[in-house]
Amino acid sequence: MSLVLEKLMVTLPRADRPLFEVSLRVEPGQVASVMGPSGVGKSTLLDAVGGHLAPGFRCAGRVWLEGRDVTHLSAEARRIGLMFQEALLFPHLSVGDNLAFGLSPAVKGRAARRAAVATALERAGLAGMEGRDPATLSGGQRARAALMRTLLADPAALLLDEPFSRLDTGLRAEMRAFTFAHIAERGIPALMVTHDPEDATAAAGPVLRLSATGT
Numbered sequence: 001m002s003l004v005l006e007k008l009m010v011t012l013p014r015a016d017r018p019l020f021e022v023s024l025r026v027e028p029g030q031v032a033s034v035m036g037p038s039g040v041g042k043s044t045l046l047d048a049v050g051g052h053l054a055p056g057f058r059c060a061g062r063v064w065l066e067g068r069d070v071t072h073l074s075a076e077a078r079r080i081g082l083m084f085q086e087a088l089l090f091p092h093l094s095v096g097d098n099l100a101f102g103l104s105p106a107v108k109g110r111a112a113r114r115a116a117v118a119t120a121l122e123r124a125g126l127a128g129m130e131g132r133d134p135a136t137l138s139g140g141q142r143a144r145a146a147l148m149r150t151l152l153a154d155p156a157a158l159l160l161d162e163p164f165s166r167l168d169t170g171l172r173a174e175m176r177a178f179t180f181a182h183i184a185e186r187g188i189p190a191l192m193v194t195h196d197p198e199d200a201t202a203a204a205g206p207v208l209r210l211s212a213t214g215t
C-alpha cells in the first residue's frame, strides 16, 4: 500500500512559518528520494512521517499509510521502519538475537521465530551466523543484518536517512542494490534522504527537492 504525504508542513519552535510543505505519493515497493541543502529540513520531514518530531515542533497536513490517516498516531502505531547512516546492531547481543529483537510479535512460538531469523540471515548471505558477535562481522555483513532486522518487524513503510553514506564506494553500490531489491520485493513504500545523486538514480523513484522556500 502507498505512503501519501498531503500538504505536510512542519514549523520549528518559535518560527512563524513552516520549514516546508510537501505533497508526495510513494507507491508500494518504490523508493522516493528527498534531497536538498543542509538544514533545509530533510531529517525533520522523516521525523514528521515517522511520528518522531521533538516537542515544540508543529505539524500540519496529513500522512496516509495503507489508506489510513496516521497523522495523529504514535510512532509505534504507525509501524514505520527506520534505517540510518550507522547500521547499528546491539553490541551485547548475538547476530541472531539482534534479528529476533526486530521480529514482529505476530510471529508466535520459538521454533517459528528461530526459523524466521534463520531465513532472514540466509537471505542476507549470513546463513548460520546466528551465534556470531556483531563486532566480528564485516561492514557490509553488519549493514545487511541491520536491514534484515528492520524488515523482520514487518514495517508498513521504511524511512532511510543517508543509509549508505558511511559505506565505501564498492559496498555502497552492493548495499543499495540489496536494499532496494528487498523494498521492491516486500512492496513497501520508502522515503530516503540522501545527498548522493547516485542513490536517487539507483532508487528510480520520485525525487523531492526541498528548498528554503518550500518544495
Ligand SMILES: Nc1ncnc2c1ncn2[C@@H]1O[C@H](COP(=O)(O)OP(=O)(O)OP(=O)(O)O)[C@@H](O)[C@H]1O
Pocket (backbone or CB within 6 Å): 012, 013, 019, 036, 037, 038, 039, 040, 041, 042, 043, 044, 045, 054
Ligand atoms: N531541536 C531543534 N530545535 C530547533 N530547531 C531545530 C531542532 N532540530 C533541528 N532544527 C532545525 O531544523 C532545521 C532542519 O533540520 P534538519 O536536520 O531536518 O535538516 P536537514 O535538511 O536534514 O540537514 P542535513 O542535510 O544537514 O542533515 C535546521 O534549520 C535545524 O537547525
